[in-house]
Amino acid sequence: MKTLICGKGGCGKSLVTALLAMELTKRRYKVIVVDNDESNFGLHIQLGIELPKDFALHFGGKRIVTEKLLGSKGAEEERFSVIGGEIRASDIPEDYMSKKGGVNLLAIGKIRDFGEGCACPFNALSADLLRMLKLNEGEFALVDTDAGVEHFGRGVETGCDLLLMVIEPSQESIRLAEKGNKIAEEAGKPLYYVLNKTDDETAKFLLDSVDKNKVVSVIPEDKKVFRYGLVGEALDFELKGVGELADFLERKKSRDR
Ligand SMILES: Nc1ncnc2c1ncn2[C@@H]1O[C@H](COP(=O)(O)OP(=O)(O)OP(=O)(O)O)[C@@H](O)[C@H]1O
Ligand SMILES: [Mg+2]
Secondary structure, three states: OEEEEEEOOOOOHHHHHHHHHHHHHHOOOEEEEEEOOOOOOOHHHHHOOOOOOOHHHHHOOHHHHHHHHHOOOOOHHHOOOOOOOOEOHHHOOHHHOEEEOOEEEEEOOOOOOOOOOOOHHHHHHHHHHHHHEOOOOOEEEEEEOOOEOOOOOOOOOOOOOEEEEEEOOOHHHHHHHHHHHHHHHHHOOOEEEEEEEEOHHHHHHHHHHOOHHHEEEEEEOOHHHHHHHHHOOOOOOOOOOHHHHHHHHHHHHHHHO
16 A cells, blocks of 8 residues: 655644554554655654665666656656666665664655755656555555645656545645645545644534545644654654544555455
């Protein structure tokens, strides 16, 4: 199961990715976390893992990845792949994959310097990797993305089995959920919602505003999260709603088998 986590800036994508990864490892799964957010550097801190070398460097860096991947047009199956064929997590060299317990972190797009241009090559590399990545029994892949829906349509979602959109209590987030829904339909990928930063009142409002049937988890606003973020500590607590989300993914995984 490869799951992509998306949503508006600051809605809690990285928090959900980190807590979900930790919950799944408690359930004895191996989790491959792909940090595909080229603008933020928080996920490895939330996970308490060192940031690995950027995966783009494995292929010679951004310029070479750009030439090879963005120069290749045409139907998806015909497109050039720098990965070159089926790849398993165990094939990825250690330098590019930090490990802690059952969590394995891979970073793509962290080497972009100021004014260096768009994130397209990194999205293309993530798309390539996710298409080629073959998971073993007992493995989950979670992909944390940058804000908005730019990575959609760049193919990052193509190799994923499922999309999770995190929604915080704001109109902007609700509207992005509708947009995400349309794009997911066009891409033929199932999309589900995670409501985050909620209390009773905002959870009710969100449930009335989006398609209820797609909501698989409701996570409360919790001061702890804020405090850990302020100090920059790894998240080491459980939060309501994350267990339900892990249950949902486990059910999906066993159904897909
Ligand atoms: N359930 C929650 N309760 C309290 N604070 C939260 C919660 N979820 C997220 N936050 C806070 O909201 C901020 C954004 O969270 P996070 O970095 O996980 O979001 P993001 O969607 O990954 O952001 P970005 O778009 O910048 O990558 C952080 O300061 C975090 O502490
Ligand atoms: Mg983030």
